[in-house]
Amino acid sequence: MEASNLVLVATDLKKYYQSVKAVDGVSVELRKGEVISILGPNGAGKTTTVEMLEGLRKPDSGQIVYFGSYEKTVDEVKERIGVCLQENFFFEDLTVLETLRLYASFYQKNLDIDEIVETFQLGEKLKTKIRHLSGGQKQRLAVALAFINDPDIVFLDEPTVGLDPQARRHLWDVILKYKDAGKSIILTTHYMDEAHQLSDRVYIMDHGKIIAHGTPQELITSSNLNSVIEFPKQYADKVNIQELIISGEYAYVTVNDPIPVIEKLLSANVRNFVLRHPTLEDVFLKLTGRKID
Structure with a gap:
């Protein structure tokens, strides 16, 4: 330019x-x-x-x-x-x-x-x-x-x-x-x-x-976020997941391979989770550790 x-x-x-x-x-x-x-x-x-x-x-x-x-x-x-x-x-x-x-x-x-x-x-x-x-x-x-x-x-x-x-x-x-x-x-x-x-x-x-x-x-793209799994934060203590971010009412984890995390969630009887592509909000969460206020 x-x-x-x-x-x-x-x-x-x-x-x-x-x-x-x-x-x-x-x-x-x-x-x-x-x-x-x-x-x-x-x-x-x-x-x-x-x-x-x-x-x-x-x-x-x-x-x-x-x-x-x-x-x-x-x-x-x-x-x-x-x-x-x-x-x-x-x-x-x-x-x-x-x-x-x-x-x-x-x-x-x-x-x-x-x-x-x-x-x-x-x-x-x-x-x-x-x-x-x-x-x-x-x-x-x-x-x-x-x-x-x-x-x-x-x-x-x-x-x-x-x-x-x-x-x-x-x-x-x-x-x-x-x-x-x-x-x-x-x-x-x-x-x-x-x-x-x-x-x-x-x-x-x-x-x-x-x-x-x-x-x-x-x-x-530069965030290297491949997939994001989110679920209600009350289940965070029931699953042993590294690099979990809790913001608002939800817990978030970014993964390259979602299968192991999904298996942990299912083993802990967590059913209401979402697997999705990353968004700008996920980049913001990764960089700042919190959602925008």
């Missing part, structure tokens, strides 16, 4: 708080027309990293280059990025339409509001005050506002939280539509299937560092 296609390059970012190294030497690249995901458990440093990339937090050291130039001013960059925060705050007494027009007025360049309304399925709520919207409707509006200035880079922090499965899938289609139009998107999400479906590349963070990155398939 040519350097001219790079729209954001962050190099060796660090952010320390007293004895805590929240971000400890993180480097990230984003290309034109690309979706990347930054994944990590709570406390991994991903939120601090994204806030530095958004310009909301200043790094202690390191460099961030937007659109190939060190010389871009803060105002220039803000005109060309869109942000959907994990927690959004609106003027509750404004209607949806008034909110869209207000946010559009903050920028020199805008997408057509009718296009935004259609794309994000807000038409039936245009005259509704924000306070009367459901959580899912507010979330759709928040994501819509991230695109209203026709940005080149869009930051989406947990964009599908609070959406029902149908609305979530629709938003996936919207994200891919804007990607195909040349938008570059940085995504954080708790949904591993979302990261897998949408991302060209994934960065996995833990303890303030990038511990792995690549395409979803590259991460799965």
Whole structure:
């Protein structure tokens, strides 16, 4: 990929708080027309990293280059990025339409509001005050506002939280539509299937560092995970299985040959187990020892 296609390059970012190294030497690249995901458990440093990339937090050291130039001013960059925060705050007494027009007025360049309304399925709520919207409707509006200035880079922090499965899938289609139009998107999400479906590349963070990155398939292949067996964790003490990971309500083990493990489970009268191919979530579990929170 040519350097001219790079729209954001962050190099060796660090952010320390007293004895805590929240971000400890993180480097990230984003290309034109690309979706990347930054994944990590709570406390991994991903939120601090994204806030530095958004310009909301200043790094202690390191460099961030937007659109190939060190010389871009803060105002220039803000005109060309869109942000959907994990927690959004609106003027509750404004209607949806008034909110869209207000946010559009903050920028020199805008997408057509009718296009935004259609794309994000807000038409039936245009005259509704924000306070009367459901959580899912507010979330759709928040994501819509991230695109209203026709940005080149869009930051989406947990964009599908609070959406029902149908609305979530629709938003996936919207994200891919804007990607195909040349938008570059940085995504954080708790949904591993979302990261897998949408991302060209994934960065996995833990303890303030990038511990792995690549395409979803590259991460799965390089993990050397062949098969995964999962079963309820209450049976973990009844079977002698090496390298067992317990997370949430389930125990997980990765194997090259599943037959010996299955025989142990059957001998212990464990019947409700699943044998499957590895996923991005299994890679995350192997690298961090826990599911994403």
